[in-house]
Amino acid sequence: MQTLAFFVLTVLAVGSAAVVVGPWVKNQVLCALALAFNLVSLAGFFFLLDAQFIAFLQVIVYAGAIMVLILFVLMLLNVQDERRLAAARPFQRWLGPAAAVAFALIVVAAVRSGGGALRYPQPSAGYGTVRALGLELFTRFFYPFEAISLLLVVAMIGAVLLAKRRL
Numbered sequence: 001m002q003t004l005a006f007f008v009l010t011v012l013a014v015g016s017a018a019v020v021v022g023p024w025v026k027n028q029v030l031c032a033l034a035l036a037f038n039l040v041s042l043a044g045f046f047f048l049l050d051a052q053f054i055a056f057l058q059v060i061v062y063a064g065a066i067m068v069l070i071l072f073v074l075m076l077l078n079v080q081d082e083r084r085l086a087a088a089r090p091f092q093r094w095l096g097p098a099a100a101v102a103f104a105l106i107v108v109a110a111v112r113s114g115g116g117a118l119r120y121p122q123p124s125a126g127y128g129t130v131r132a133l134g135l136e137l138f139t140r141f142f143y144p145f146e147a148i149s150l151l152l153v154v155a156m157i158g159a160v161l162l163a164k165r166r167l
Helices: 003-020 028-050 051-077 083-086 090-114 132-141 142-166
Strands: none
Touching: 003 028, 028 051, 051 132, 051 142, 132 142
């Protein structure tokens, strides 16, 4: 049953990621909603790993708060003509697919070199609990956590300043 759920979540995650980065969807709001769907499907992977608290945090923080922030910035900047932006950067039209092919080749090489069935270690008894997450977050990952929160504040201020110039 877990294997079936894993494959279903994989198809949903890869499909929604393809909608986000694919060239066929021109509407930024639809891409943002596909990103939210991708983040919720990633929370399903955490459920499969018996990390329910992290899965709920994934849904609340990323699919909830961060997506509201992304939609707020999209609406604030009000990007009208994406064709004009795409025509201004023709180099990126070739760089994106080339980078995707290079990444796919790296993944295939890594899978082939792995050999045989992979054995994953059993998680510790407190894995995925609030206590274990809090200890890791506020001891070992304290500075990266604060750096990311500062980066989000700077991004929000930058979006407001960019929008204020247009007014």
